[in-house]
Amino acid sequence: MSYIRYANFYFFFALLGVLIISSCEKDLPTRADYSDYTFNKLDENGGAWKPVLLDSAAQIAIPVPEDVTSSAYMDELTDLRSSSSNLTSEQQEAVAYWTNNPVLRWNEIALELVAKYNLIPGPNDDGTYTLPNPADPGATPNFPFAHPPYAVRALSYLSVAQFDGLISAWHYKYLYNRPSPSITDNTIATAYADNRLPSYPSEGAVVAVVSREILTAMFPLEADYLAEKAREQMESLKWAGVNVNSDIAAGEMIGTGISALAKARAANDGMKFAQCPKPVSDSIKAAAFARFGWQWDNLEVPARPVGLTPLFGRVQLWNIPTVEEVRPPVPPAPGSAEYEADVVLLENYADNMTTEWRAIANFWQDGLGTYTPPGHWNRFAKEYSIKYSLNPLRTARVFAYLNMAMMDGGISCWDAKYYYHYPRPINLIPDFKTIAGTPNFPSYTSGHSVFSAAGAEVMTYMFPEEGSIFRDWALEAAISRVYGGIHWSFDATVGTQQGKNCAAYTLAVAQADGAD
Amino acid sequence: MNFNLRKGAFCSLLLTCFAAGISAQTVSDAIMMKQKEICAALVYEHGSFDHYWEGTYLRTNGTIQTVKINSVAAMAAIGLHNRVNLLVSVPYVQTKSTVPNGGFFKGAKGFQDISLALKGQILEKQLGAGKLALLATAGFSTPLTNYLSDYRPYSIGFGANEYNGRAILQYKLDKGLYLRSSLAYLHRGQTKAERDYYYNNGSYYTPWMDVPSAWNFDAIIGYWMLNYQLKVEANYVGLKSTSGDDVRPYNAAQPTNKVQFDQVGASVQYYPKSFKGLGGLLYIRQLINGRNTGKVTSFGAGLTYQFKI
Incomplete structure (x- = not known):
């Protein structure tokens, strides 16, 4: 009877389906997979x-x-x-x-x-x-x-x-x-x-x-x-x-x-003043325009009246005496040869986006709704603290220096962002489109680049056995923003150097704290 | 006109629905191709939305303004047997926002998923003044390209395998009026993002995202006119994810979202006697209620051609 034959056919198909479904779904971890462990040392002193x-x-x-x-x-x-x-x-x-x-x-x-x-x-x-x-x-x-x-x-x-x-x-x-x-x-x-x-x-x-x-x-x-x-x-x-x-x-x-x-x-570290009111924000923008002849503007619809934390650059630093001493040099003026070369570079990335560039842009994006770039480096610190079986004191030390260096880097980065008030690619390149979201603050320098370079310097110091892996990641995080179309390449390269410079102050403190 | 002689002349189609990355190509009609008959179809669809549901809150967003979704789907229904058909479809999808917008995001385009489905007629019998038909389908779809599913609202699909099963029941009066309804379960697998951390009511340390499975229900009233040359339908389609999170305030959607919608639509199919084997299709659809999806309005137009091998 033909109905039976069809029934067998459906049954076979359903069974095949169940087998395929059950074989290819992954576990989705929600936290680090580790259990209690023997510390690599106790740090008795x-x-x-x-x-x-x-x-x-x-x-x-x-x-x-x-x-x-x-x-x-x-x-x-x-x-x-x-x-x-x-x-x-x-x-x-x-x-x-x-x-x-x-x-x-x-x-x-x-x-x-x-x-x-x-x-x-x-x-x-x-x-x-x-x-x-x-x-x-x-x-x-x-x-x-x-x-x-x-x-x-x-x-x-x-x-x-x-x-x-x-x-x-x-x-x-x-x-x-x-x-x-x-x-x-x-x-x-x-x-x-x-x-x-x-x-x-x-x-x-x-x-x-x-x-x-x-x-x-x-x-x-x-x-x-x-x-x-x-x-x-x-x-x-x-x-x-x-x-x-x-x-x-x-x-x-x-x-x-x-x-x-x-x-x-x-x-009392100044954070409560970082998101300043519009008149202050406008005067910061006007000062940059008077100095350099350019300014960044928010292009959202409706436009946000104030960028993100214009005065974060004035927040109390951990280990750097003054923010001015780590301020990067003036970026290339729009219209200059160096700037025009960057326009060509960005248009090339946008027009010829490869799977690899896209994956890098997305992997390091750490945008809204995520743990942010500093969070990404904290995750690395967690994973490597487990890998090296650090005791709680040693672990806290890694996190403390990592986060002080990244916060100092962030403060310096924000100082540069609002001092130079440099426009984003979408502000200057006509009809430019991006694969990453353009943030609500000026372009120069790239926060990802500074955070990541500062983080990588501390991680390299704390886990010297890992060689250049952290610095390689920091470079990838930096260029990811250029692939994403939201940063100029000089935002990334200068930001990377700025992150290193900032981290040096924190590392000097770490070297003298008695732990190494 | 003997309906049984004529029915092989109509194409069974996969319905497409590209509501903001929720792709679904479903077989829900009651038409069977006879053995060695093939119906090929090319369907263009234009969808757009300027409102979307963030959870259940209907809103606009200047970052994306109006999102437009254009697709062309090539489909075929192949009569393996008078009672067993194979359906195949491959869509090409393009998404973008209208300019100006506040986000400056590049849209996406590419071949989406290949859908394969087997459709079997389980029962067909005369019941009073009409015929009762019961059909079932078992389908599978998988991404054809490595498009990025984690790029809402521009993703061209949800980027995961789907296994689906559907039961279709139709009662058709011999005079041409019919009622049809189907219920399907869409088992959706996981999609791989290009980041290895995301938030879904808590942290996830993996690039893999669960795409919620869903129930899909539809109800159709239709009528054959002009001596079986013209078919008009009004339809309702509902989809309800069985799990998932809500889009967070003013945040981008992601493949893990719980999607629900109610959609109404109408379609016209025309099979002119003077062009044997050729058919035309027009349709319109509108989401009227939803959760974590664009309030999509779509129009479609297609050509079908039926031939024997």
């Missing part, structure tokens, strides 16, 4: 490293710990034995998630928040634009708009505070040398690789409090989410059997102390 914000590692006082033979400590061990046994599956998941290097997880959380808040405010119905309001973060548009300058600044404060907090923790760890609970009491099982790191104060608690405090200051609408994350991370220290209550309490004290210092600096 880490308490002697020079902190960034603290005057000394002992600046934040914590109580002298009870002796491990004291009854108070015995009670804590009894409590820990109970907390760390018979874990629920959620508790086990939390222990596995946070690992013995929660610095990495908190950086990952920070990047996710950057991506979540990296949304440019759209126009109102009447063609005006409303800015996010830090005094009313829940209003539309939400505060913050986590653009690259905002992101690099948030990441800087997060990692600098983590770094200082951990230097302080290391100082006390090796001052008091309280062994980890499982060494004193072998009936306590520890969930993590035993690194023999003294347990008082808890480095995990320092990181939890610092991360919660700094990220809450930067992303106020996430206060509840961050509080819950920090609570879970601190609980997981007990579920994992690695810290007793007094370890955690002392860690919290350090975390609270260093967070206050970091937040005080952030409150």
Whole structure:
């Protein structure tokens, strides 16, 4: 009967389909795939490293710990034995998630928040634009708009505070040398690789409090989410059997102390003035026009009245004395031979776009809705910290210098952008079209180039075994903006040099901090 | 006129729909080609939108102004057997924004996906004053080129494989009026972006994006006129993704978005007696409701030619 034959045919087709479908779908990772690990070294002298914000590692006082033979400590061990046994599956998941290097997880959380808040405010119905309001973060548009300058600044404060907090923790760890609970009491099982790191104060608690405090200051609408994350991370220290209550309490004290210092600096670093009002923005533009005879204008529909953070170039630098000393030279004037050569170059990329150029433009784009270029370099720092099994202090050091160098680079870049106020390719080349979105700020120099070169210099210093890979990536990130059609090639080449110059100041500090 | 003798003279078509990167070429009519008969078709479509739904919020955006989507699709319906047809379609798509716009983005163009579908007639029987027909299709589509799906709203397609299955039920009065409806499940795979981080209600550290699968429903009322030379139809098409995220405020869409729409349309097909084998097609469609898609208006025109081998 022919119906049966058709039925077989359909069945075969359906089966084939199921086989093909089930064989080719990929897992989609949402976070770094790593578990607790043995640190490549402990940095026992880490308490002697020079902190960034603290005057000394002992600046934040914590109580002298009870002796491990004291009854108070015995009670804590009894409590820990109970907390760390018979874990629920959620508790086990939390222990596995946070690992013995929660610095990495908190950086990952920070990047996710950057991506979540990296949304440019759209126009109102009447063609005006409303800015996010830090005094009313829940209003539309939400505060913050986590653009690259905002992101690099948030990441800087997060990692600098983590770094200082951990230097302080290391100082006390090796001052008091309280062994980890499982060494004193072998009936306590520890969930993590035993690194023999003294347990008082808890480095995990320092990181939890610092991360919660700094990220809450930067992303106020996430206060509840961050509080819950920090609570879970601190609980997981007990579920994992690695810290007793007094370890955690002392860690919290350090975390609270260093967070206050970091937040005080952030409150007065000039960022609140960076998105200046239109009259100020107009005078900056007019000054550039008077100096150079050109100006950048926003071409969006409706036009945005003020570019992105015209005064970010005046924000307090970490390691460079003055922004003027790293300001790049004047770019080629429109109409000059060098400029005309660049027009030809850009038109060639646009007209003969290859798959490779397009892929590079997209890979490094890190645009709206993503973790931004500084976020991309933080991701690399996370991945290489895992690759080299860095301890939490060493990891925080990588992030701290990386983000200070990138923020200083960003400040210098923004200084150049608004000092020179150089037009974008779409401003000057008739009928020019791009494959990347043209940002709301002047062209010269390229933020991607400066951030990436500064980031690559620090990464190369921190991971010398990796050779030239970071610098190669920085060059690719720089040229990606030219392929994308939104930057001149001199924005990229000068920006790369500017990023290197800026990073040199931070690297000089790193070289002298006692860690290497 | 004996309908059974005439019915082989009409082309079965794949309907195209290029609403802002949501490509779908679906077989949903009840027409079967007889064995060794082939219908070839060339269909041009022009779609455009100046409003789109960001989630469920209908808005305009000066960055993209009006997006225009032009396509030409070559299609063939091949009678492998009187009750089994193979349908093939290949569209070429071009997208761009009207000038001036605030984004200065280059549009995109290229061959999109090849769609293959097997269509089988399961049942056809006289029921009262008409005929009841039940058909099923199983289809597959895959990108023909490495076009970038992660370039909304200019992407020419969603860039992933699709496996679909559809059931079609039609009741046609012998006098020419018919009602038809079909329900399909479109299983969509993953598409590869050129970046390895994106946000989809959380971080994703991979270039691969899940393109949401979808249910697709349509309902058609049609009428054969002028002694089976002219067919007019009014139709409704609905699509509903089974997962996915919303476009975020004033942000670009991406392939992971949850797409939904209700679309109404009308079409006319003409098979003049004086040109044996030749047919013409005109249609218009309008999205009336949607989520994460352009409010697309489209017009199409095509020629069909039927021959025996």
